[in-house]
Amino acid sequence: MIQELVPGRVAGWDSFEDQPRFTPHPAEAASLRSTAPARRQEFANGRYCAHRALRRLGTPAVAIPAGDRGAPQWPDQVVGSITHCPGYTAAVVARRTRISALGIDAEPHLPLPEDVLEFVARPEEHARVRRLLAERPGMRWDRLLFSAKESVYKTWFPVTGRFLGFHEAGIRIDPEAGTFSARIPDPGGTGPGLPEELTGRWRVSGDLVVTAIAVPAPEGER
Template sequence: MIERIVPAEVETAEAYGDLAEATLFPEEALLVKSAVQQRRGEFATARHCARQALTRLGAPAGAILTGERGSPLWPRGVVGSITHCAGYRAAVVARPAHVTSIGVDAEPALPLPSGVLEAVALPDEQIAVKELLESVPGIPWDRLLFSAKESVYKAWFPLTRRFLEFEQARLVFDPVGGTFTAHLLAGPARAGDRTLHTFDGRWLSEKGIVLTAVAIPA
């Protein structure tokens, strides 16, 4: 389902649980050698998805190591993003000729634990979430906001190499169009000769999962 929220030029692969055929290169296995089984499983399956997507893109599907602040290290000439949550793993990749940076995030479609919304949402975002929970029921808007912020960060970081606090982006959802806009309060991101004050994203909530994506077109 992730292909529905990214541009057509983006290659995607997803899995609704861990895959027995998912294997790691030795240098990838070293990255999770001390991790619990659940982490090793999601790591291997998401990298398996990434290699499927890279192959479809016509890019080398080798080891994907981890770089600065946990970001995945893609082959030269590829941008991409990885996500995993209970019951879902996905990877997306594209060519910089089409997409400058991309971030995706999946979360279980459940309300956030008590107190988390207040920690990750600005006061006007909290008001908007509460209004949406009443006017458009059936969608965990608080969790969707959280996921969208993580997608914003995953697209932001490769461009800026800077952390982004949760209060440094103000998100506005279009509940009908399945889109959102992130206003970058930490200052703009540079993408080539462009200065970006906002990122545009898309979302969906289906099969017990909320999914968000921010793809910055080239």
């Protein structure tokens, strides 16, 4: 499913089951602080998909330890992103010469708790989500908004090295086109390699909402 949300020059891999026989590289395992079995399993699932995606890209599946604030440390010439939620794991990777940044997120297609929506949504986003929920009730627009924000953060952080608060990006969902845009209204705040407006794709499939952002590299570098 993830491959449908990203351009062809991005290699994706996803899985709907745990990978109990997959052992992360020692450098990856060493970067994982938690000893909780569920967390160790989701981490292993993510690394499994990441290694598969790297191979699909034609790159050796080297260790991908966790770096600053939990961001995966990809090989120098590669950008990528990982997501996991119950019953689903995905990873995407691309050559840095073709894609500047990637961010993906998967969520269960369930209502977002009202207090979480209050916390993450700007007032205008909250109003748009309320309207969409009333007009098109088959879809959890609140959960999609949340997922889009998580994809924005995963795209943003590896490029800027800065935390981004939930209200710092303004998301607009296009309910027809299956796309969304994210405007980060701090001019210059996106740093080199990121435009002021990020655009992404979303999809609902089965019990899942999945979002993805792929930022093309500047023309000259491709």
